Every structure is written in C-alpha cells, then in structure tokens.
Amino acid sequence: MTSDKQPRGGGSESPYITATFRIRRFNPEISDEATWQDFRIEIDPKERVLDGLHKIKWDVDGSLTFRRSCAHGICGSDAMRINGKNRLACKALIKDINPEKPITIEPLKALTVLKDLVVDMEPFFQAYRDVMPFLITSGNEPTRERLQSPEDRERFDDTTKCILCAACTSSCPVFWNDGQYFGPAAIVNAHRFIFDSRDEAAEQRLEILNGQDGVWRCRTIFNCTEVCPRGIEITNAIREVKRALITRRV
Ligand code: SF4
Numbered sequence: 001m002t003s004d005k006q007p008r009g010g011g012s013e014s015p016y017i018t019a020t021f022r023i024r025r026f027n028p029e030i031s032d033e034a035t036w037q038d039f040r041i042e043i044d045p046k047e048r049v050l051d052g053l054h055k056i057k058w059d060v061d062g063s064l065t066f067r068r069s070c071a072h073g074i075c076g077s078d079a080m081r082i083n084g085k086n087r088l089a090c091k092a093l094i095k096d097i098n099p100e101k102p103i104t105i106e107p108l109k110a111l112t113v114l115k116d117l118v119v120d121m122e123p124f125f126q127a128y129r130d131v132m133p134f135l136i137t138s139g140n141e142p143t144r145e146r147l148q149s150p151e152d153r154e155r156f157d158d159t160t161k162c163i164l165c166a167a168c169t170s171s172c173p174v175f176w177n178d179g180q181y182f183g184p185a186a187i188v189n190a191h192r193f194i195f196d197s198r199d200e201a202a203e204q205r206l207e208i209l210n211g212q213d214g215v216w217r218c219r220t221i222f223n224c225t226e227v228c229p230r231g232i233e234i235t236n237a238i239r240e241v242k243r244a245l246i247t248r249r250v
C-alpha cells in the first residue's frame with residue numbers, strides 16, 4: 001500500500017524518500033494469525049517512525065492500531081520493536097535505521113498482543129504495583145516538605161527517570177521464558193524507593209525482590225540497559241539491589 005500524500009517542496013531539493021514500513025498486523029476479530037503488511041510512504045528521513053505510523057494511519061489505513069500520547073519521549077506509551085530492537089517510535093529517526101531496507105515494526109515481545117502494535121501491559125504494571133512504588137513513612141506528617149540532602153537525592157537519581165515504557169522488561173530473555181519474573185522495570189522502580197533516605201519500607205521491598213521471581217532471576221544480560229530510552233543503568237540498579245540483599249544478611 002502507498003500513501004498518496006505528495007511531498008512538500010519540489011524538484012531535486014525535496015527531502016522526501018520512499019520508505020517501506022513492514023508492520024506486524026494482528027486483529028483477533030479477523031484471524032488468529034498475525035501477518036506482515038508492507039506500506040510504502042513518502043517521508044523525510046529526519047522524521048520519526050511515529051510520524052510514518054501516523055501517515056499510514058491517517059492517509060492509508062485507519063485500522064492500524066498503536067499507542068502513543070506525548071510524541072516526545074516522555075509518556076512511554078509507544079515502545080515497540082523496530083528492526084528487532086525495542087525503541088520508542090517517537091524517538092527513532094528514520095535516517096538512523098537504514099530506510100534503504102524495509103523497516104520492520106512489531107509489538108513488544110512476551111506481552112500478549114491485543115491488536116497490531118498494542119500489547120496487554122497489565123502483567124507489566126502488576127509487577128510495578130507489587131514493589132510498592134510510592135513513599136512509605138510512619139509517624140506524623142511533616143508540616144512542610146520532607147527534607148533530603150542533595151547527596152541523598154543523588155543516590156537514586158538515575159532510577160527516577162523511568163517512564164514505564166516496558167522496553168527493558170520485554171527485551172529480557174528471562175522474562176520471555178517465564179513472565180513471572182518481576183522484570184527490570186519493576187526492580188528499577190523498587191530501587192528508586194529502596195535507596196530513598198526518606199522512605200521506611202526498603203526491607204519490605206527487598207523481601208519481595210528476594211523471592212523466586214525477584215532479582216536473583218537476573219542473568220546480567222544487559223539487554224535492558226541497551227534498550228532503555230532514558231539511558232538508565234538498569235543492570236547496575238539491579239546489581240545494587242542484589243548487593244543490598246546480601247549486605248543486610250551479614
Ligand atoms: S527502565 Fe527504561 S526501558 Fe525500562 S520501563 Fe523504565 S524507561 Fe522504559
């Protein structure tokens with residue numbers, strides 16, 4: 001299928017190229033089988049994969065289904081497999097992923113596909129909820145904010161950056177083999193509170209992650225760290241949680 005939208009600009013100076021988007025399609029109302037479908041679109045290589053998906057949805061096939069919201073790498077809703085690697089479609093520039101060849105676009109792995117590029121995120125969010133990703137304290141509420149030194153705040157700065165896109169968890173072979181594993185994103189968000197000097201429930205979170213589906217399942221494969229769109233040192237965060245578990249027993 002081809003977008004009939006004409007390139008803006010004219011003549012030899014047009015920045016537009018023709019790119020092929022090879023998209024994994026699945027509609028349970030039509031078939032139990034997923035299929036590949038090619039779309040040839042005119043696009044400026046400086047645009048993003050998300051822009052290409054919009055062109056297809058708006059100009060060629062309105063049934064194409066995918067999630068997106070902010071379009072600026074903040075909401076985490078448009079993680080998908082692009083040329084075999086988990087990325088945010090809104091941060092993947094066409095020129096950076098070799099538009100000479102078909103660009104393959106698939107839903108995230110190991111999460112149930114609901115339609116086209118939309119997966120069921122509930123198991124992912126359940127693992128997130130299970131680590132209690134909120135500040136837990138006892139005693140009287142302070143009348144002003146809970147103070148913390150810059151050094152104490154720095155301790156967990158990296159893991160505050162998570163946007164819950166699931167790129168890490170769905171790139172982890174341990175999670176592929178057994179969806180019971182908490183997965184890197186849940187551990188990252190547990191880390192964010194375990195190392196927060198104001199929080200009082202680190203022990204509880206460590207105990208949760210000490211279970212059979214917790215941190216010890218991590219095989220230090222680094223897939224998670226490689227795909228994280230926020231550049232979080234995920235494997236390091238998991239290592240710090242493991243170390244906290246070991247040292248608390250001493
Ligand atoms: S840690 Fe990175 S890859 Fe994983 S959910 Fe958070 S932002 Fe996405």
Ligand code: FES
Pocket residue numbers: 067068069070071072073074075076077078079088089090091
């Ligand atoms: S649409 Fe929000 S991160 Fe891509």
